[in-house]
Amino acid sequence: MLEDHAKIAALIHQAGEIAGRKKLQKMVYILQKIGFPFHETYRFHFYGPYSEELTMQLEELCDFGFILEKQTETSGEHYYCYRLTEEGETFLAHTKQLPYIKSIAEKLNAETAAFLELVSILLYFDRLPRKSAIEKAQVIGKDYNQTDMQRAYTFIAALYANKPVGLSL
């Protein structure tokens, strides 16, 4: 029970503090897409892939006191920041087979939510030729320019290149 919750808690722990629900949503999606076994179901919503299941898991982790959700405001925008509590650390200590993804988690966490959103949208359409995926992202997402696209694809390539071989959770 609660194995999937533990993976989310471990991600938050290894990333440090994660600023924003959107960022966390996109981080889990990106990790899932490049092959890390996170099992949350994602659907395409109006602004990219989103998991209602993850929203619920986060809420439960907060209810159980394993992670702390703190609302903060930057430039008039509200964010929910997440970090692991001491009780959360105890919870993780009792859970077997947790992922060790510190380096990739930190790499994702260093990016903005908006950038991770673009990366997620491009990954969502990864079955399409690149040109079509870019067109889709432009139709659905915000006003992304060519530089954004290029940077996102370089980022995706680096994620795949640095993915640990034979990884398992």
Added chain:
Amino acid sequence: MVVVTQRFERLNEEKVFKDPVHRYIHVRDRLIWDLIGTAEFQRLRRIRQLGTTFLTFHGAEHSRFGHSLGVYEIARQVINIFKNRNDWDDSETLLSLCAALLHDVGHGPFSHSFEKVFGTDHEQYTQAIILGDTEIHRLLEQAGGDFPQKVADVIGKTYKNRLVVSLISSQIDADRMDYLLRDAYFTGVSYGHFDMERIWRVMRPCNDQIVFKLSGMHAVEDYIMSRYQMYWQVYFHPVTRSAEVVLTKILHRAKVLYQSGFRFRHQPVPLRTLFEGKMTLQDYLRLDEAVIMYFFQVWQEEDDPILSDLCSRFMNRRLFKYVQISKDQLNVDDKLKEAFIKAGIDPDYYLEVDSSSDCPYDFYRPGEEEERLPIQLLMPDGKTLHELSLESDVVGAITGKRRTDHKLYYPKDKVLALPEHSIAKKEICELLHI
């Protein structure tokens, strides 16, 4: 070219389906009529709309077939209101109707449990049915080479015309309007009702979204409250959730047994590729609830005591009982598992935490997301838009308020049947406060 013309053809006479929610469902387009006749769409007659809810509300035997027709009918009625208005493109009508009709075509038997155990995804199957080698695909293709992809995009919410997407998926859309009224009707509950026709009449296309005239705000409020009631009174009903837990455990057990080489008395032939993770679209389309219920029936005779017991529980409605759990009780999880093991009850199959959570209405806040598009009210000047919760005190009071409930399910009868002086029984009863 001739074929394309045929696909946009209108039927010589309107066809109608009698429907308990909409009274009549009207079909004028040959393509819609032909889609309804496909094997993939007819299969929806054999898949219940509410899965295991029939074990709680005995009337809830209605199928995804009826719901899909209902969503189509609502989309058709709304488009009739939108016709000839600015912002509505009439050339999108047939596409919208096809998407409404087919939005759930990928659902399988007891979808949510199957998805949990086998990692299947009904939305991916919807896409596969529309884009793959199926009768539905062949019909859609006759309306244009890119038409199947457009239908798939509307359903997948990736279509460029957001207004068309909103018609099928938003916080107040054809899908939700139909399922709330249909599920209320068939379960027999008194909540879940709202004035749908009034809502249709105040809907307006506005740029890339659907908005509602201020004069219809109270009908929209009623819809939001109906949704709230239905979630907590019907969809999250603890008995239904218990049935879902038992069903999930059966599938899990059957999969484990199959993968460990267990010799079933009744070989699950239609489920083989599913257990082996090699299921094709054709295999998936052969599954329906009749097939699954047949195996649950015969598996009661299997030699594996867990599988036969779980199947007997499901077929005879001897479901698990539950206790509310809190953070403190969660911490006893390991102790509870140990006590179950000591008592000879496998916690992997007889213990489950299940959570229900719903947010009745929310709106998108810059920088944050629940990824929900707000419901916008059109002010009397015909131009200004106000977000619903700012105008409505009722909706404002519940906006962004997520309600969550955690329960732990277990077989009380099995626990109570343990020997009176057993230490494990005492421990379990203490931990569960029974």
